């Protein structure tokens with residue numbers, strides 16, 4: 001299951017953020033687990049979970065970002081900059097900072 005979270009800027013703009021396991025594991029295990037995370041990410045990609053998440057973002061009218069491409073997100077409206085790796089790091093120390101949702105292919109098949 002792909003991990004998706006939302007990010008909302010103080011100005012109201014919203015993003016749907018895909019957090020690849022390779023990044024998450026790198027943060028959690030301080031560099032270890034990246035290979036395992038990579039394999040899991042590839043599996044999700046093949047199952048179409050990332051494409052589904054992207055479609056979900058379009059339906060909600062929010063932008064989709066894959067933070068393995070760039071972990072820095074800058075708001076187009078107000079210029080505020082978010083460093084997603086710092087936010088993930090905070091979430092590891094103080095769980096609940098990020099509101100993760102899982103993309104399950106099955107739930108869209110019904």
Ligand SMILES: [Zn+2]
Pocket residue numbers: 009010011012013075076077078079080
């Ligand atoms: Zn903003």
